[in-house]
Amino acid sequence: MINKDLWAKIEQFDFDQTPSEYDFTLRLAHENYWTQNFTKQVILEYKKFMYLAAVSDMMVSPSEIVDTVWHQHLIFTKSYSEFCTILGKQIQHIPSTHNKKDLQKFKIAKERTTKLYETHFGKQSETIWNHANPFESLNLKKSKFKLRTSLIIGIVAFIILIFPLYFLLKPLYLNIKNPDFIFLFLGSIIVSIVGLEWYNRRKFSQAIHLFDKDSFVLDLQPYELIYLQNKNISSVINGAVNELIDNGSIKINEDKTISTNKLTFIRSREHQQIIDLLNELGKISYPNFLIQLITKPVFSNIIRSMEAVKKYFNRSKVFSNLFVLNFVIFLALIIFGFLRIVTGILRDKPVLLISFAVIILSFMMIGYLFRLTNLFSSKVLPHLYKTEIMPKKDTNNDWQWSYFLMGTAVLTTSFVPLTNRLISANSDGGCGTSSSSSDSSCGGSSCSSCGGCGGD
Known part of the structure; x- marks a missing residue:
């Protein structure tokens, strides 16, 4: 069952707490050639992923598109710190070394993520979770x-x-x-x-x-x-x-x-x-x-x-x-x-x-x-x-x-x-x-x- 209180706090978190001409959302869209609606949707999927990371005791793995949001959020250190405070723990980003042991570990983590996601949020978006970039959905x-x-x-x-x-x-x-x-x-x-x-x-x-x-x-x-x-x-x-x-x-x-x-x-x-x-x-x-x-x-x-x-x-x-x-x-x-x-x-x-x-x-x-x-x-x-x-x-x-x-x-x-x-x-x-x-x-x-x- 989803933790409604935690999810409500995560969902309400504003990545653009200080609105500006080139804030988090607009920078994310601009640098990746993303449309407005798609950018909003990816940010929501990133929040869902981080919720899974918060409630899971084991490793979970993002899609490449969700990972793009994560990379940018790490750059916004103050926002990321505040977000992790809401999550209740510091979520660490672990890069892959591309050795066989890592590949197997991340494959299992990806399968685990899919199951957890379906349990808490239903079916994953095909475009965001199964493609390296949105254009592949064409x-x-x-x-x-x-x-x-x-x-x-x-x-x-x-x-x-x-x-x-x-x-x-x-x-x-x-x-x-x-x-x-x-x-x-x-x-x-x-x-x-x-x-x-x-x-x-x-x-x-x-x-x-x-x-x-x-x-x-x-x-x-x-x-x-x-x-x-x-x-x-x-x-x-x-x-x-x-x-x-x-x-x-x-x-x-x-x-x-x-x-x-x-x-x-x-x-x-x-x-x-x-x-x-x-x-x-x-x-x-x-x-x-x-x-x-x-x-x-x-x-x-x-x-x-x-x-x-x-x-x-x-x-x-x-x-x-x-x-x-x-x-x-x-x-x-x-x-x-x-x-x-x-x-x-x-x-x-x-x-x-x-x-x-x-x-x-x-x-x-x-x-x-x-x-x-x-x-x-x-x-x-x-x-x-x-x-x-x-x-x-x-x-x-x-x-x-x-x-x-x-x-x-x-x-x-x-x-x-x-x-x-x-x-x-x-x-x-x-x-x-x-x-x-x-x-x-x-x-x-x-x-x-x-x-x-x-x-x-």
Whole structure:
């Protein structure tokens, strides 16, 4: 039976006892490319693990993800000391030496931990307890080659195949006159694009069904999804500021500047950061305020975690195969048109129209492949939330979910002109609000060498 008094104290322990711009929770999320909900869930699992360590007289062992939280908590020495006081004993972190004796000891400890966990808390989270990092819950095999490699190979193949294909296709070109060839060429392009569009979305849908049911990707917050859709963190900030204008925490002044009211209503980390910065700066124009907000960890973490999701998916075998297929089909169409141009030039025939079509197709290929790299994050995943996940949630009275669904249509009327000024400032070379990709590879940091903890 669970010790309710002890668990209540552990559950209520706040790792962010001194709220700051870069506190325990936000640092944990930021350094590991974790989403907000996943970070909260992992901290809860860490508390459960430490409860088991407190009530067990034998060694228990964390998962690699839980161990990541433990490592950071050890750095916050004051907080860790206070936490151990609540636990009733000092929980020691014992690293593994990777010898056979240790491996067997930690294997037994892990099995013991699973049994204890199920006795006190029920079934363990698959994502947190059986994976080295949350991205493994997507169950996507990593591609053996980079997209850049496929592009280089494709260009080389284009050059090599020009000569044999020219002689192979020459009889066909001689038998098809214009404008029949143009109609055939344009028809092939249309059919190919329609077919690729259907096939791409089908493969994306199949990939989603590979995800664990408790995968972190299926538990994103509205602002994270808004960033995925728009690839612009200013859209997220606009929503958070609008919430504070709606509840009276921020006022819009006659000179189109913003400032805080005496009474503020804070409902999220985003709100807290906005109010703290606005109190520090005082009355300020919204474009200038936005420039400073973008760099704050609470917003940059949304960029980092969502870009990590996109990057991980784009490095998967599923996506790489799909990208290559799209590239090959477009390249085949370009070769087909290019060789028609060569044939026409050698026969002194007009080639202006087909040349124009091939140039347009080349630009279309670049745009389409670039769009493909964003399709999962900007279209497929948000669509999944709108059609399958949101209907199962109680989102009717949640403004953030309404903003995700309807965009700027739900912004406060008095606030819209300020965002329009922001757009104008951007177009004039003013404040930069475009997103930047995460600055290192995703996957988070976890210590696989940790064996477990020793009870007293």
